[in-house]
Amino acid sequence: MIRLERHSRGPRLYLFGRRVHEWHLGLVVIGVVVAGWLGGIWSISVWTGVALAVGAWMVVKDWRDVFPHLRDTAVWRFGLHRPFVPLRVLRYGDDLPSLVALVAFVVGVVNLASALTPNIGWRHHTLLQLEPVEAVPLFHTVAVPASAALITTAYYLRRRRILAWALAVALLVVLGVLDLAKGLDFEETAISWAAAAVLWWGREAFYVRPARPRLTSPLWMLGVATAIATVAASVTVWIAAGPSRTSLGTIRETLDLLAWRTGSVAFHDELSWLPLAVGLLTIFAILIGAALLFRPLGAPSELPDESSRRAAGAVLRRYGSDTLAFFKLRRDIHYLFSGDRQAFLGYRIENRVLLVAGDPVGPPDRLPSLVREARTFADVRGLRIGAVGASEEMLPLWREAGLRSLYIGDEAIIETARFSLEGRSIRKVRQSVNRLERDGYSVELHALDMLDPATRSELDHVSQLWRAGTPERGFSMAMDSLSGAHQDSMVVLARDAEGRVRAFLHFVPAYGRHAMSLSFMRRDRDTPNGLMEFLVVRSTELLRESGIEELSLNFAAFARLLDRPAGLIDRTLGRIVSLGNAFFQIESLYRFNAKFGPRWEPRYLVYEGPAALGRTGVAAMRAEGQLPIRRGEKRKRSRTETVASR
Numbered sequence: 001m002i003r004l005e006r007h008s009r010g011p012r013l014y015l016f017g018r019r020v021h022e023w024h025l026g027l028v029v030i031g032v033v034v035a036g037w038l039g040g041i042w043s044i045s046v047w048t049g050v051a052l053a054v055g056a057w058m059v060v061k062d063w064r065d066v067f068p069h070l071r072d073t074a075v076w077r078f079g080l081h082r083p084f085v086p087l088r089v090l091r092y093g094d095d096l097p098s099l100v101a102l103v104a105f106v107v108g109v110v111n112l113a114s115a116l117t118p119n120i121g122w123r124h125h126t127l128l129q130l131e132p133v134e135a136v137p138l139f140h141t142v143a144v145p146a147s148a149a150l151i152t153t154a155y156y157l158r159r160r161r162i163l164a165w166a167l168a169v170a171l172l173v174v175l176g177v178l179d180l181a182k183g184l185d186f187e188e189t190a191i192s193w194a195a196a197a198v199l200w201w202g203r204e205a206f207y208v209r210p211a212r213p214r215l216t217s218p219l220w221m222l223g224v225a226t227a228i229a230t231v232a233a234s235v236t237v238w239i240a241a242g243p244s245r246t247s248l249g250t251i252r253e254t255l256d257l258l259a260w261r262t263g264s265v266a267f268h269d270e271l272s273w274l275p276l277a278v279g280l281l282t283i284f285a286i287l288i289g290a291a292l293l294f295r296p297l298g299a300p301s302e303l304p305d306e307s308s309r310r311a312a313g314a315v316l317r318r319y320g321s322d323t324l325a326f327f328k329l330r331r332d333i334h335y336l337f338s339g340d341r342q343a344f345l346g347y348r349i350e351n352r353v354l355l356v357a358g359d360p361v362g363p364p365d366r367l368p369s370l371v372r373e374a375r376t377f378a379d380v381r382g383l384r385i386g387a388v389g390a391s392e393e394m395l396p397l398w399r400e401a402g403l404r405s406l407y408i409g410d411e412a413i414i415e416t417a418r419f420s421l422e423g424r425s426i427r428k429v430r431q432s433v434n435r436l437e438r439d440g441y442s443v444e445l446h447a448l449d450m451l452d453p454a455t456r457s458e459l460d461h462v463s464q465l466w467r468a469g470t471p472e473r474g475f476s477m478a479m480d481s482l483s484g485a486h487q488d489s490m491v492v493l494a495r496d497a498e499g500r501v502r503a504f505l506h507f508v509p510a511y512g513r514h515a516m517s518l519s520f521m522r523r524d525r526d527t528p529n530g531l532m533e534f535l536v537v538r539s540t541e542l543l544r545e546s547g548i549e550e551l552s553l554n555f556a557a558f559a560r561l562l563d564r565p566a567g568l569i570d571r572t573l574g575r576i577v578s579l580g581n582a583f584f585q586i587e588s589l590y591r592f593n594a595k596f597g598p599r600w601e602p603r604y605l606v607y608e609g610p611a612a613l614g615r616t617g618v619a620a621m622r623a624e625g626q627l628p629i630r631r632g633e634k635r636k637r638s639r640t641e642t643v644a645s646r
Contacts, residue, residue, distance in 0.1 A: 009084060010076020010092060021065045026058030078202065085402035087372040089379070093202035100202065101158035103195050104168055107188075108150035111143060111175050114188055143178045145282065146171055152286050156294040157199075157206070159382060164294050165199060165206035172196035208382040209297040296382035299349050304335050311341055313487070315361055319343075321512035323411065323552040323601075324358040324389055326489075327519070330480045333357060336377060338370045345374060348475065350619035354378040356387035356606075357476040359394045371401050386616035387606035388623065389476035389555070398606045406607065408620075410559035410600035411477075412593035413515075414551040416544035419596065421537065429595050432530030433537050439528065440497025443538040445546070448482065448489045448506070456482075458501040459491070459522070466522045473625030477555050479519040482506065490516065492539040494523075494531060502527045505535050507543070507551075515550035516543060536596060556590040559600055563590065 003014040013020045033051045036042050061080045064070040074081035079095030150171045156164035176192040304312070312335055316325055328335075328346035337344045343362020347354050354377070360367050378385040388408075390398065395405050421430045451459070459482060472480050479486065486508065494503040503523030507516040523531055540551055558573070565571040607616040621627045 008090070009072075009074075010081075022062035023059045023066055026055040026062070029055030029058065085400065087368055087397075087401035088375050089207075091204050091207075093205035096198075096202035096205045097158050097160050100168075100195070100199055101154045103198070104157055104172070105151055105154035107172065107175070107192055107195050108147045108154065110191065111179065111188055112147035112151070114143070114179065143175065145286070146175055146178065148282070148286055149290075150175065152290045153294075156290065159294075160206050160208045161210065161294045161296065161382070162206050162208060163210045165203060169196050169199050172199070207379055209380045210293070211295040211297055297380060299354070299377075299381055299383070300334060303331065304333075308335055308337075311337070312344055312346075312361075315342065315344055317511050319361050319363060319512070321510055322359050322361070322391060323413070323510045323515055323517045323550075324391075324477055325361050325510065326508040326517065327474075327477060327479060328357055328361065329486070330357075330475070332480055333475075336370070336374055338362065338366050338373065340366070342366050343370045345370060347374075348623055349383065350622045351615055352383055353612075353616050353619035354381075354383045354385045355475075355616070355619050355623055356385070356390075358387070358389045359391050367397060368400065371397055375401050384608050384612045384615060386608065386612070386619065387604075388620040390604045390606045392602055392604070395604060395606075403606045403608055404613075405604040406613070407558075407560065407602055408605045409555055409557040410602050411555055412553040412559075412596070412598035413601055414540055414553060414596050414598050416540055416549055416551055419540050419544070426595065426597065429533045429537060432533045436528065436530060436534040441502075441531070441534065442495050443535065443542065444493045444495065445539075445542040446491050446493065448486050448491050451491070455493070455501065459493075459504055462501060462504060462524055463520075463522050465524050468525075471625065475620075475623040475625075477517075477624075479506070479508065482520070489519070490543070492535060492542060494535050494538075496527075503531050503535055505539050507539070510550075510552070513550070514548050515552065516548050517552035518554060521554075532592075533595065540596070553593050553596070553598060554589055555603065556593050556600075557586045559590050559593075560602070562587060563594065563600075 001016060003017075005012040005014065029051060033048050033055065037044060037048065042048060059066075061077075064074045064081060064083075065072070073083055075084050075090060076092055077095050078093050078099075082094075150168060153164050153168045153171065157168055172192045172195050176189040176196070179188040179192065180186070309329070312328060316328065320326060320328075328344075330346070333346040333348060335344050335346060343360060343366035345360040346357040348357070349355070354374070356374070360370050360374075362370065375385060385401075385403070387398065387403075390405065398405065420426075421433065446455075463482070472478075474480070488509045490507045492505045492507070493501050496502050504520070505518060506520035506522075508519050509516055521532060521535075536553070543551060560566075561570050561573050565573075605616065605620060607613050618627065
C-alpha cells in the first residue's frame with residue numbers, strides 16, 4: 001500500500017502505486033487544518049498557524065513538481081528543491097548550514113544567559129541532593145566559555161567548515177550535559193541535543209576541509225601566548241587573595257575571571273584592571289583562535305613546475321583551438337589537470353574565488369569530469385568558482401555545473417581574407433598607414449624565438465617605455481612577458497627611418513585552426529599617432545600571406561552595448577558603460593578595434609549565483625589588473641615576473 005523508494009535525486013513516496021509529491025502532502029495538511037476549523041473541531045491558534053505554515057512550506061519548496069513540464073527536474077533538499085546539477089556532488093542538505101548556524105547561535109545565547117543567571121529555586125534544591133554544592137558554580141563557570149565558543153562557531157558553520165561542524169556537535173552535546181549538571185535545565189538540554197541531532201543528520205553539507213597544521217602555525221603561537229597570560233593572571237589572583245589563598249581557590253577564581261563571572265576575591269587599586277583584562281583575553285582568544293582553527297584548506301601556492309608546463313603545452317598543441325587557449329602558458333597561472341592529464345584548466349585564486357582563465361582545454365569527453373573536479377576542488381577549500389573570458393560554446397558545460405553567465409564583452413576577430421584598406425569606412429586608417437610610410441616606417445614579421453639578442457633588447461626597451469614602471473596587466477587574454485616558452489609565437493616590428501624598433505605587436509597561435517591572437521601592443525610613447533593602426537594593418541597583410549585566416553585583436557568590454565544594443569535596457573547600460581571610459585578605456589578600446597571591421601565573438605563571466613557575482617567580478621578585475629593590487633600580492637607577482645624573465 002505504501003512504498004518508499006530511495007532515488008538518486010531524493011526519496012520518493014508511493015501510495016497505492018501512485019507517486020505522492022511533497023506539495024500533495026502540503027495541500028493535505030492545509031486542507032485538514034481548514035476543514036477542522038470550519039467544522040468546529042479546533043479554533044485558530046498558534047498550533048494551527050504552525051500547521052498551516054508547514055503545509056505552505058511543503059508546497060513552496062516543491063513548486064517545480066506542481067507543473068508537469070518541470071516535474072522531476074529538481075533534487076530533494078532540506079530547503080527549496082533545486083534543479084539537478086549533474087557536474088556537482090549531490091548533497092541533500094546543501095541548504096542546511098545557514099539554518100543550523102542560526103540555531104547554534106540562538107542555542108549558544110540561551111545557554112550563555114542560563115549560565116550567567118541563578119538556578120530556579122526548586123531545581124537548585126533538587127540538584128544539591130545529586131551533586132556536591134561546590135560543583136554547581138563550577139559547571140556554571142564552564143558553561144560560559146562553552147556557550148561563547150558555540151556562538152563563535154556558528155559563523156563558521158554557515159561557511160560549511162568540517163571542523164566547525166565537529167566542534168559544534170561536541171559543544172552541543174557537552175552543553176546539554178552541563179545544562180543538567182548546573183541547574184536541571186531540561187529545556188536547554190533538549191534544544192541542545194536536538195540541534196546536535198540535526199547537525200549530525202546534515203553532516204554531508206559541511207565539506208570545507210581545514211588547513212593542514214604546521215609547527216609554525218600562528219595557532220600554536222596564540223595557544224602559547226594565551227597559556228602564558230592565563231598563568232600570569234593566576235599568579236596575580238594568588239597575590240590578591242592574600243592569606244586566605246588556596247590552590248583550588250586560585251584555579252576557581254581564575255576560571256571565573258575567564259568566564260566573566262564575579263568570584264570571591266575583590267580586586268582594588270592597582271589590580272582593579274584585572275577582571276576586564278582577563279575577560280578581554282578570553283574574547284580575543286576565542287575569536288582569533290576560531291579564525292585560525294577554522295581556516296580552510298589552501299590551494300597550492302607553488303606555481304607549476306616545468307613538467308606540468310610541458311604537459312599543458314602538449315594538451316594545448318593538440319586541443320587548444322580557442323583563440324585564448326595559448327594564454328594559459330602565462331607563468332602566474334596554476335593548472336588543474338584531469339586524472340589522465342589529457343585535459344586541464346588554468347586558474348588563479350583572487351578574492352576567495354577560483355577564477356578560471358578562458359575555457360578548459362582537452363578532448364570534449366574529458367571536460368565534464370574536469371569541471372566536476374574543479375567544483376569539488378573549490379568546494380573543499382571554501383572557494384567560489386568562476387571563469388573570465390568563457391566562450392559561448394562552453395556555457396552549457398558551466399551550466400551543468402550549476403553556474404550562471406554574464407556577457408562582459410566581445411573579442412574582435414579580423415578575417416584576413418576579407419580585410420581591405422579600400423572603402424570610406426576605413427579611410428582614416430588608410431590615411432594613417434600612408435602617412436607613416438611617408439615618414440619612413442617599415443614592418444618586419446619574425447618568429448619570436450628566432451630574434452637575435454640585439455633585437456630582443458630593443459623590444460624590452462620599447463616595453464619599458466610603454467609600461468613606464470607599471471606592472472603587466474592581463475590574465476585570460478594576454479601573456480605576462482616576452483620571455484619563457486613562447487614557441488610558435490610571432491612578432492611584427494615597426495622600424496623608423498633610421499632602422500630603430502619603435503613599436504611591435506606580439507601574436508600567439510591558436511592550434512588546430514589558421515588563427516593567431518594578439519598578446520602585446522607596445523610602442524615608444526614619442527612615436528607619431530596612428531602607428532598602432534599601421535602595425536595592425538601590415539600585420540594582417542603579412543600574416544595573411546603566411547596562411548593565417550583569422551586574427552584576434554583586443555577584447556572590447558561590453559562592445560554589444562556600445563555598437564548593437566538589443567533594446568532600451570542595452571542602450572541604457574551602454575550609456576552607463578560609456579561613463580567608465582575615463583577609468584577603464586572601455587569605449588576607446590572598442591572604437592580602436594571597430595576601425596578594422598572585425599567579427600565580434602562574445603565572451604562571458606561565469607559565476608556561481610547572484611550572491612557570488614560581485615565577488616567574482618572583483619576577482620576578475622583584480623586578476624586582469626583593472627583594480628589596485630594588495631601589497632602582498634604585489635610582492636608575489638613581482639617574484640613571478642622575476643622567474644618568468646629568467
